[in-house]
Amino acid sequence: MTTPPNDEPSTKRQRVGASDATSAAASPLPIASNPPWRPVGEDMMPRIRMPNTVIDDIVAAGVVKDECEGEDLFTLRLVSTNSEAWQVFKRWACSLGNVFLLVRTLHARSEPNAIYPPNGMGYRVDSEARTIVTNMAHFMPADVANGIPEFPDPLKRWRNLVNVENAEVAVTAVVEAISNPSPRFPLIRALEPGTYICHLLYTWRAGLVIVPIFRQ
Numbered sequence: 001m002t003t004p005p006n007d008e009p010s011t012k013r014q015r016v017g018a019s020d021a022t023s024a025a026a027s028p029l030p031i032a033s034n035p036p037w038r039p040v041g042e043d044m045m046p047r048i049r050m051p052n053t054v055i056d057d058i059v060a061a062g063v064v065k066d067e068c069e070g071e072d073l074f075t076l077r078l079v080s081t082n083s084e085a086w087q088v089f090k091r092w093a094c095s096l097g098n099v100f101l102l103v104r105t106l107h108a109r110s111e112p113n114a115i116y117p118p119n120g121m122g123y124r125v126d127s128e129a130r131t132i133v134t135n136m137a138h139f140m141p142a143d144v145a146n147g148i149p150e151f152p153d154p155l156k157r158w159r160n161l162v163n164v165e166n167a168e169v170a171v172t173a174v175v176e177a178i179s180n181p182s183p184r185f186p187l188i189r190a191l192e193p194g195t196y197i198c199h200l201l202y203t204w205r206a207g208l209v210i211v212p213i214f215r216q
Contacts, residue, residue: 046101049205054092061085062123064141077126078211081175089209093202094168098140103164103174103202106131113210114196121187128185129178129198129213130158136174144173168200179216191215 058076059065061084066075078085093101107126109116117125135151142150164170180195181188188197195215202209 001079007128020080026041038161043066043111044102046099046204048096050092050207055207056080057088061088062138072206074206075208075210078209082215086211087089090171093171096167097164099167100163101167101170103133103162103170104160104203105178105198107198107199110198114212114214115192115194116196117187117191123203125187125191126198127158128181128188130160131155131179132177132185133162133164133174134158136169137164139169139173140166141168141201144169148173148177148182151182155184175213188215191207
């Protein structure tokens with residue numbers, strides 16, 4: 001399983017481009033033997049690999065590809081969900097159908113010239129983002145076709161690592177719900193447009209895609 005960028009072994013860069021650095025997150029909560037966000041009979045780690053053609057197209061869009069020395073592991077750090085590289089990644093993820101992937105959020109003040117939440121507020125903002133991901137784990141495209149539905153009451157408590165069951169939802173509706181949340185998430189909702197919220201980390205077999213999310 002890939003690790004957050006600050007915990008990665010030494011890397012070699014295939015190409016120079018814009019990148020996002022991240023930092024360590026809070027300690028995970030205990031995980032039940034068969035939690036509701038984990039598809040029955042599946043591993044936490046997704047089994048699908050990102051095709052080399054997709055990786056090459058993302059790198060061609062100016063993204064850094066970091067490879068772990070001696071390991072079959074790589075990281076792609078995207079600059080935003082408005083970038084050409086994100087569109088390449090999103091198109092591929094949306095083509096997969098009901099393929100689940102491992103998703104987490106991470107609040108890291110690593111974006112140059114970004115607007116950040118007030119000091120001491122980042123962890124709580126990230127907690128809201130993680131709660132959104134956790135409560136969208138079972139959503140399918142049909143569930144979000146007319147917008148993000150109301151979440152359950154009470155909300156499920158957030159998890160550090162979440163198996164989102166549909167890749168399309170993970171790269172579309174999850175991004176929308178974090179960047180423009182409902183009033184049930186008052187900290188994110190109160191942020192000024194353009195304020196940094198968190199990074200989304202998408203884990204595939206042997207690969208990690210990282211993208212920062214900003215308030216819309």
